[in-house]
Amino acid sequence: MSRNPVAPEFGRERLVFFSDAVFAIAITLLALDVRVPDIVGEATNATVGAAIASVAPRIFAYALSFAVVGLFWLAHWRRYLLIEHVDEGLVLLNIILLGFVALIPFPTALLGEHGDVPISVVVYVLILSATGVMGTVTWVYADRNRLIDPDLSRYEVRLGALRGLAVPVVMLASLALLPLVSTSIVETSWLAIFPVQSLIRRFVRARAEDPPEA
Amino acid sequence: MSRNPVAPEFGRERLVFFSDAVFAIAITLLALDVRVPDIVGEATNATVGAAIASVAPRIFAYALSFAVVGLFWLAHWRRYLLIEHVDEGLVLLNIILLGFVALIPFPTALLGEHGDVPISVVVYVLILSATGVMGTVTWVYADRNRLIDPDLSRYEVRLGALRGLAVPVVMLASLALLPLVSTSIVETSWLAIFPVQSLIRRFVRARAEDPPEA
Amino acid sequence: MSRNPVAPEFGRERLVFFSDAVFAIAITLLALDVRVPDIVGEATNATVGAAIASVAPRIFAYALSFAVVGLFWLAHWRRYLLIEHVDEGLVLLNIILLGFVALIPFPTALLGEHGDVPISVVVYVLILSATGVMGTVTWVYADRNRLIDPDLSRYEVRLGALRGLAVPVVMLASLALLPLVSTSIVETSWLAIFPVQSLIRRFVRARAEDPPEA
Amino acid sequence: MSRNPVAPEFGRERLVFFSDAVFAIAITLLALDVRVPDIVGEATNATVGAAIASVAPRIFAYALSFAVVGLFWLAHWRRYLLIEHVDEGLVLLNIILLGFVALIPFPTALLGEHGDVPISVVVYVLILSATGVMGTVTWVYADRNRLIDPDLSRYEVRLGALRGLAVPVVMLASLALLPLVSTSIVETSWLAIFPVQSLIRRFVRARAEDPPEA
Numbered sequence: 001m002s003r004n005p006v007a008p009e010f011g012r013e014r015l016v017f018f019s020d021a022v023f024a025i026a027i028t029l030l031a032l033d034v035r036v037p038d039i040v041g042e043a044t045n046a047t048v049g050a051a052i053a054s055v056a057p058r059i060f061a062y063a064l065s066f067a068v069v070g071l072f073w074l075a076h077w078r079r080y081l082l083i084e085h086v087d088e089g090l091v092l093l094n095i096i097l098l099g100f101v102a103l104i105p106f107p108t109a110l111l112g113e114h115g116d117v118p119i120s121v122v123v124y125v126l127i128l129s130a131t132g133v134m135g136t137v138t139w140v141y142a143d144r145n146r147l148i149d150p151d152l153s154r155y156e157v158r159l160g161a162l163r164g165l166a167v168p169v170v171m172l173a174s175l176a177l178l179p180l181v182s183t184s185i186v187e188t189s190w191l192a193i194f195p196v197q198s199l200i201r202r203f204v205r206a207r208a209e210d211p212p213e214a
Numbered sequence: 215m216s217r218n219p220v221a222p223e224f225g226r227e228r229l230v231f232f233s234d235a236v237f238a239i240a241i242t243l244l245a246l247d248v249r250v251p252d253i254v255g256e257a258t259n260a261t262v263g264a265a266i267a268s269v270a271p272r273i274f275a276y277a278l279s280f281a282v283v284g285l286f287w288l289a290h291w292r293r294y295l296l297i298e299h300v301d302e303g304l305v306l307l308n309i310i311l312l313g314f315v316a317l318i319p320f321p322t323a324l325l326g327e328h329g330d331v332p333i334s335v336v337v338y339v340l341i342l343s344a345t346g347v348m349g350t351v352t353w354v355y356a357d358r359n360r361l362i363d364p365d366l367s368r369y370e371v372r373l374g375a376l377r378g379l380a381v382p383v384v385m386l387a388s389l390a391l392l393p394l395v396s397t398s399i400v401e402t403s404w405l406a407i408f409p410v411q412s413l414i415r416r417f418v419r420a421r422a423e424d425p426p427e428a
Numbered sequence: 429m430s431r432n433p434v435a436p437e438f439g440r441e442r443l444v445f446f447s448d449a450v451f452a453i454a455i456t457l458l459a460l461d462v463r464v465p466d467i468v469g470e471a472t473n474a475t476v477g478a479a480i481a482s483v484a485p486r487i488f489a490y491a492l493s494f495a496v497v498g499l500f501w502l503a504h505w506r507r508y509l510l511i512e513h514v515d516e517g518l519v520l521l522n523i524i525l526l527g528f529v530a531l532i533p534f535p536t537a538l539l540g541e542h543g544d545v546p547i548s549v550v551v552y553v554l555i556l557s558a559t560g561v562m563g564t565v566t567w568v569y570a571d572r573n574r575l576i577d578p579d580l581s582r583y584e585v586r587l588g589a590l591r592g593l594a595v596p597v598v599m600l601a602s603l604a605l606l607p608l609v610s611t612s613i614v615e616t617s618w619l620a621i622f623p624v625q626s627l628i629r630r631f632v633r634a635r636a637e638d639p640p641e642a
Numbered sequence: 643m644s645r646n647p648v649a650p651e652f653g654r655e656r657l658v659f660f661s662d663a664v665f666a667i668a669i670t671l672l673a674l675d676v677r678v679p680d681i682v683g684e685a686t687n688a689t690v691g692a693a694i695a696s697v698a699p700r701i702f703a704y705a706l707s708f709a710v711v712g713l714f715w716l717a718h719w720r721r722y723l724l725i726e727h728v729d730e731g732l733v734l735l736n737i738i739l740l741g742f743v744a745l746i747p748f749p750t751a752l753l754g755e756h757g758d759v760p761i762s763v764v765v766y767v768l769i770l771s772a773t774g775v776m777g778t779v780t781w782v783y784a785d786r787n788r789l790i791d792p793d794l795s796r797y798e799v800r801l802g803a804l805r806g807l808a809v810p811v812v813m814l815a816s817l818a819l820l821p822l823v824s825t826s827i828v829e830t831s832w833l834a835i836f837p838v839q840s841l842i843r844r845f846v847r848a849r850a851e852d853p854p855e856a
Contacts, residue, residue, distance in 0.1 A: 011723050017659060018666055021663050022670055024236045024239060027312070031320060032319070036323065048333050067313075073309070077228055098669070103704070114690050235663075238446055238449030238450045241450065245530045250537065250542075263547045277527070280527045281527075452664045462745065464748075472759060473761045477761045498734075502733060502734070
């Protein structure tokens, strides 16, 4: 017990707000690559319009990463409604998670510039999947070290771990399509994250109303 | 009820501070485009002065966007004095709102560089109006899902929804002027946001002192 | 009274943390201009060392602005220990203050690149002085609208207003030296901010122990 | 006593959240230099893959600085679990600490670009060591001014000061290797920070269970 001292409420609050700040900065920096290229020649409706149209792939990459990081934040928010205590091990795992979050603007820029090249898709998938997996790792650690609300059923804890894997599972599975179809079809397949998330959520709720423990 | 679990106080606080962080970063990044161009030849009072003068349109775009995002933040601040609970639906809508807020440096840079080209004005108006509308959407959602202080009168709730529309209404209306007058006159017409905001505020206060429900 | 509704504790907290976030971002972005130029030819201790030495003026500009913005944040921190309530007027004035804070990376970069040209010094002084004056304006507004701890003596309130003026007074006064001496002497004269701040602080403490009201 | 007024709880909270924001921004900006260079010629798996491979040193520098700044934040987090009060002196020292934290993206970029040149390693070590030392300085100041939880034993206070020195000690010691071995071996030797940190932590715990005071 004394080997793993549990920090009081103030420590948990700081962990959470520090994480919020890193998420907020990473999510906002994603938009920094959405910029109009220099216009060659006269700036008119036609040339500026063409310049704006040329940033469409970057706006797509921005929207995609914003949605995924938004989901990651939502998962973090949901987890720390239930994680009641934090110890230094959880803080360290959370810092590693944030290290991946802060890196996301890099694969996002890669996808925005070279999204039609398969290797960009692979790098994007690997970094975002690692982020998602780290989220689940923190949850499992918190469970093993009894940092979670003890009233939560075993069942809900296991589902909490699964829910965070929607992004890695869908994205890693999509890599199997990469040799077969165009990169834009692979990227479109990631929209399956939203129904998968929603399916898991609905599944959690249905079971929560009819718990197997009862 | 159990389909839409209401998060406790801690969840609302995190939503609010995460939003504050995104607003703060977006509003501060607006200034990143205000930079002096490289001086060709010797750096003297004359050449540096000319370089500073050449960033005047970017300072104008910065001040304009800072004022508008400041108003959006003020509206967000005001709303969450009255929103007492948050659920996952509200968190998701709020993330979409923040997705538009984080994008605002893009149309701001566009306006700073090519503010004299009509299409820049159109893109600026569309993105800022979408942000304003999303704010009202979160408010209406919060009202429909009974997340707002129940002591608030129907009347005040409806006005709360209207107040957030000052920016979209004035800006979208100004697009009607675009084929007729210069872009700088259209941009100047946005100053009408401040009296319109103020009119709505005064209107709210007057009615609050003489409530139609009484 | 009902014309100027006072927001509850939660509104004050948000105002303060939003301000902290803008200060933190602006102060951190100041360092973005401290970057090593591209090396022409081979990268050796000599060429990289020369490149590092060439950023010395930018490190000076960074340290200077960091110190001044740090003082502005300290003044903001001190003020809101005593401001007990906030209303929308104070929120608006605070947003204007933050608009100047977020702009500070611009004159800092100007000073880092062209600090030897008088007009850079003038622009730097004007923007930082405006920031300092806005701080005092928020304090005077808070006093006039009875938002400050009522136990604070008239005397301390007046000194609180004066203390925030150390930066504008020293900087604006230094402009008188600009036609006479080199810009680096003018910039060095700003070190007088620290003894002036300290003098005012000591003066406040001495009087607080021997209050004229007693 | 009245010369050094102790700020109430709200002031301590602001100091901590402001610090968290600066840490969060600095740590996230570290990743800004991880960007794919422009592709010359056609963008294919081969050319984009080569471009990604070329940013490997920057990813290494990012991971290294993220780990070190993460440790600094963890030390800050740990310290303010025990620092119960703050005064203006501590706020000022903390601002100086943050001034070094915000500067860390500069030596990180230097290491990412010219990590094979000894002078880059020296600059990196000096700035990160200064940051670590400032952390210990704030702790010693807090102890001397009785701002720390009085229940903490003399022994634990001293160890709290030592623990923060792991980064400066290992890094400064590694400079002795610089004339003898390649820069990459020197950089690898910094991995000793983790076992050293861990040794100190284990040492602290072992002694805490068997306190010399008892």
